[in-house]
Amino acid sequence: MKPITTALLIVGSLICAASLASAADAAENWGKLCASCHAKDGSGSTVMGKKNNVEDYRSAAVQAKFTDAQAIQIITDGKDKMKSFKEKLTPDEIKALVAYIRGMKK
Template sequence: MTMNWKMNASMLSAALLIAAPAAFGDGAEVYAKNCASCHGKDGKGETTMGKKAKVKDYTDAKVQASFTDAEALKVIQEGKEKMKGYKDKVTEAEAKELVAYIRAFKK
Protein backbone atom coordinates (compact mmCIF):
# COMPACT_ATOMS: atom_id res chain seq x y z
CA MET A 1 0.00 0.00 0.00
CA THR A 2 2.70 2.50 1.07
CA MET A 3 4.91 1.35 -1.79
CA ASN A 4 2.14 1.93 -4.28
CA TRP A 5 1.41 5.38 -2.94
CA LYS A 6 5.06 6.36 -3.16
CA MET A 7 5.34 5.14 -6.70
CA ASN A 8 2.24 7.05 -7.73
CA ALA A 9 3.51 10.19 -6.07
CA SER A 10 6.86 10.03 -7.81
CA MET A 11 5.23 9.26 -11.12
CA LEU A 12 2.95 12.23 -10.62
CA SER A 13 5.81 14.59 -9.84
CA ALA A 14 7.71 13.30 -12.87
CA ALA A 15 4.67 14.07 -14.99
CA LEU A 16 4.46 17.55 -13.51
CA LEU A 17 8.14 18.16 -14.24
CA ILE A 18 7.60 17.26 -17.86
CA ALA A 19 4.41 19.29 -18.11
CA ALA A 20 5.73 22.43 -16.38
CA PRO A 21 7.94 23.86 -19.13
CA ALA A 22 5.20 23.49 -21.71
CA ALA A 23 2.63 25.10 -19.44
CA PHE A 24 4.72 28.01 -18.17
CA GLY A 25 7.52 28.43 -20.69
CA ASP A 26 11.04 29.18 -19.52
CA GLY A 27 11.08 32.90 -20.09
CA ALA A 28 13.06 32.50 -23.31
CA GLU A 29 10.23 33.47 -25.60
CA VAL A 30 9.10 36.41 -23.46
CA TYR A 31 12.71 37.56 -23.20
CA ALA A 32 13.34 37.33 -26.95
CA LYS A 33 10.19 39.33 -27.63
CA ASN A 34 10.52 42.09 -25.02
CA CYS A 35 14.03 42.26 -23.65
CA ALA A 36 16.63 41.10 -26.17
CA SER A 37 16.43 44.37 -28.14
CA CYS A 38 18.27 46.08 -25.27
CA HIS A 39 19.81 43.34 -23.17
CA GLY A 40 20.85 41.20 -26.13
CA LYS A 41 20.18 37.52 -26.80
CA ASP A 42 23.25 36.72 -24.74
CA GLY A 43 22.48 39.16 -21.92
CA LYS A 44 25.51 41.32 -22.66
CA GLY A 45 23.49 44.26 -23.88
CA GLU A 46 25.68 44.80 -26.91
CA THR A 47 22.82 45.93 -29.12
CA THR A 48 22.30 49.39 -30.62
CA MET A 49 19.51 50.08 -28.15
CA GLY A 50 21.36 48.43 -25.31
CA LYS A 51 24.40 50.62 -25.83
CA LYS A 52 22.25 53.73 -26.02
CA ALA A 53 20.39 52.83 -22.84
CA LYS A 54 23.69 51.84 -21.16
CA VAL A 55 22.55 48.44 -20.00
CA LYS A 56 24.92 46.34 -17.96
CA ASP A 57 26.51 43.05 -18.93
CA TYR A 58 24.47 40.31 -17.27
CA THR A 59 27.11 37.68 -17.96
CA ASP A 60 29.28 39.58 -15.45
CA ALA A 61 29.08 38.01 -11.98
CA LYS A 62 29.66 41.43 -10.37
CA VAL A 63 26.67 42.89 -12.19
CA GLN A 64 24.59 39.87 -11.18
CA ALA A 65 25.63 40.37 -7.57
CA SER A 66 24.59 44.04 -7.70
CA PHE A 67 20.87 43.27 -7.54
CA THR A 68 18.70 40.74 -5.74
CA ASP A 69 15.99 38.64 -7.37
CA ALA A 70 13.40 40.85 -5.67
CA GLU A 71 15.01 43.99 -7.09
CA ALA A 72 15.19 42.47 -10.56
CA LEU A 73 11.53 41.49 -10.33
CA LYS A 74 10.62 45.03 -9.33
CA VAL A 75 12.61 46.52 -12.23
CA ILE A 76 10.89 44.17 -14.67
CA GLN A 77 7.49 45.21 -13.33
CA GLU A 78 8.07 48.90 -12.61
CA GLY A 79 10.99 49.80 -14.87
CA LYS A 80 14.30 51.58 -14.26
CA GLU A 81 16.02 54.44 -16.08
CA LYS A 82 15.40 53.95 -19.82
CA MET A 83 13.64 50.64 -19.25
CA LYS A 84 9.89 50.83 -18.92
CA GLY A 85 7.95 48.53 -16.63
CA TYR A 86 6.36 45.41 -18.05
CA LYS A 87 3.55 45.09 -15.55
CA ASP A 88 0.79 45.07 -18.15
CA LYS A 89 2.75 42.98 -20.65
CA VAL A 90 4.01 40.10 -18.56
CA THR A 91 2.32 38.26 -15.72
CA GLU A 92 3.99 37.99 -12.35
CA ALA A 93 4.83 34.35 -13.10
CA GLU A 94 6.46 35.38 -16.37
CA ALA A 95 8.37 38.16 -14.62
CA LYS A 96 9.75 35.59 -12.19
CA GLU A 97 10.79 33.36 -15.07
CA LEU A 98 12.53 36.36 -16.60
CA VAL A 99 14.50 36.86 -13.40
CA ALA A 100 15.62 33.23 -13.59
CA TYR A 101 16.41 33.70 -17.28
CA ILE A 102 18.53 36.78 -16.55
CA ARG A 103 20.34 34.86 -13.79
CA ALA A 104 21.21 32.10 -16.25
CA PHE A 105 23.35 34.52 -18.30
CA LYS A 106 25.95 34.53 -15.56
CA LYS A 107 29.09 32.72 -16.64
Protein backbone atom coordinates (compact mmCIF):
# COMPACT_ATOMS: atom_id res chain seq x y z
CA MET A 1 0.00 0.00 0.00
CA LYS A 2 1.24 3.48 -0.80
CA PRO A 3 2.03 5.61 2.25
CA ILE A 4 -0.54 8.22 1.19
CA THR A 5 -3.29 5.57 1.09
CA THR A 6 -2.29 4.34 4.53
CA ALA A 7 -2.34 7.90 5.85
CA LEU A 8 -5.79 8.50 4.40
CA LEU A 9 -7.08 5.30 5.95
CA ILE A 10 -5.73 6.29 9.35
CA VAL A 11 -7.23 9.77 9.12
CA GLY A 12 -10.53 8.30 7.95
CA SER A 13 -10.79 5.88 10.80
CA LEU A 14 -9.91 8.59 13.32
CA ILE A 15 -12.71 10.79 11.98
CA CYS A 16 -15.09 7.82 12.22
CA ALA A 17 -14.07 7.09 15.79
CA ALA A 18 -14.49 10.77 16.73
CA SER A 19 -17.97 11.02 15.26
CA LEU A 20 -19.03 7.78 16.94
CA ALA A 21 -17.81 9.16 20.25
CA SER A 22 -19.80 12.35 19.83
CA ALA A 23 -22.94 10.42 18.89
CA ALA A 24 -22.66 8.42 22.09
CA ASP A 25 -22.11 11.60 24.10
CA ALA A 26 -25.15 13.28 22.58
CA ALA A 27 -27.34 10.28 23.39
CA GLU A 28 -25.96 10.24 26.91
CA ASN A 29 -26.46 13.99 27.41
CA TRP A 30 -29.97 13.74 26.00
CA GLY A 31 -30.83 10.96 28.46
CA LYS A 32 -29.29 12.81 31.40
CA LEU A 33 -30.35 16.40 30.73
CA CYS A 34 -33.22 16.50 28.25
CA ALA A 35 -35.27 13.31 28.45
CA SER A 36 -37.01 14.34 31.69
CA CYS A 37 -39.06 16.78 29.59
CA HIS A 38 -38.55 15.78 25.97
CA ALA A 39 -38.64 11.99 26.60
CA LYS A 40 -36.01 9.50 25.50
CA ASP A 41 -37.47 9.26 22.00
CA GLY A 42 -38.04 13.02 21.66
CA SER A 43 -41.83 12.64 21.75
CA GLY A 44 -42.22 14.92 24.78
CA SER A 45 -44.61 12.42 26.34
CA THR A 46 -43.42 12.90 29.91
CA VAL A 47 -45.28 14.51 32.80
CA MET A 48 -43.02 17.56 32.51
CA GLY A 49 -43.23 17.59 28.74
CA LYS A 50 -47.01 17.48 28.64
CA LYS A 51 -47.30 20.18 31.28
CA ASN A 52 -45.00 22.47 29.31
CA ASN A 53 -46.35 21.76 25.82
CA VAL A 54 -43.12 20.28 24.59
CA GLU A 55 -43.49 19.29 20.98
CA ASP A 56 -42.88 15.93 19.36
CA TYR A 57 -39.46 15.99 17.67
CA ARG A 58 -40.31 12.80 15.77
CA SER A 59 -42.60 14.95 13.63
CA ALA A 60 -41.14 16.48 10.46
CA ALA A 61 -43.57 19.41 10.77
CA VAL A 62 -42.30 20.20 14.27
CA GLN A 63 -38.68 19.85 13.13
CA ALA A 64 -39.35 22.33 10.32
CA LYS A 65 -40.46 24.97 12.85
CA PHE A 66 -36.96 25.70 14.07
CA THR A 67 -33.59 26.03 12.38
CA ASP A 68 -30.39 24.50 13.73
CA ALA A 69 -29.28 28.00 14.77
CA GLN A 70 -32.50 28.58 16.72
CA ALA A 71 -32.20 25.19 18.40
CA ILE A 72 -28.60 25.98 19.40
CA GLN A 73 -29.69 29.35 20.76
CA ILE A 74 -32.57 27.83 22.80
CA ILE A 75 -30.39 25.06 24.24
CA THR A 76 -27.69 27.63 25.07
CA ASP A 77 -29.90 30.35 26.57
CA GLY A 78 -33.10 28.49 27.48
CA LYS A 79 -36.74 29.19 26.67
CA ASP A 80 -39.83 29.19 28.92
CA LYS A 81 -39.48 26.34 31.42
CA MET A 82 -36.35 25.06 29.74
CA LYS A 83 -33.33 26.48 31.46
CA SER A 84 -30.05 27.53 29.91
CA PHE A 85 -27.53 24.75 29.37
CA LYS A 86 -24.49 26.89 28.66
CA GLU A 87 -22.97 26.06 32.06
CA LYS A 88 -23.44 22.31 31.53
CA LEU A 89 -22.65 21.78 27.85
CA THR A 90 -19.90 22.96 25.51
CA PRO A 91 -20.86 24.52 22.15
CA ASP A 92 -19.76 21.26 20.48
CA GLU A 93 -21.96 19.17 22.75
CA ILE A 94 -24.91 21.46 22.00
CA LYS A 95 -24.29 21.10 18.26
CA ALA A 96 -24.15 17.32 18.66
CA LEU A 97 -27.49 17.41 20.50
CA VAL A 98 -29.09 19.34 17.65
CA ALA A 99 -27.86 16.67 15.23
CA TYR A 100 -29.22 14.05 17.63
CA ILE A 101 -32.64 15.79 17.67
CA ARG A 102 -32.62 15.92 13.85
CA GLY A 103 -32.06 12.17 13.85
CA MET A 104 -35.31 11.59 15.77
CA LYS A 105 -37.39 12.55 12.75
CA LYS A 106 -39.34 9.63 11.39
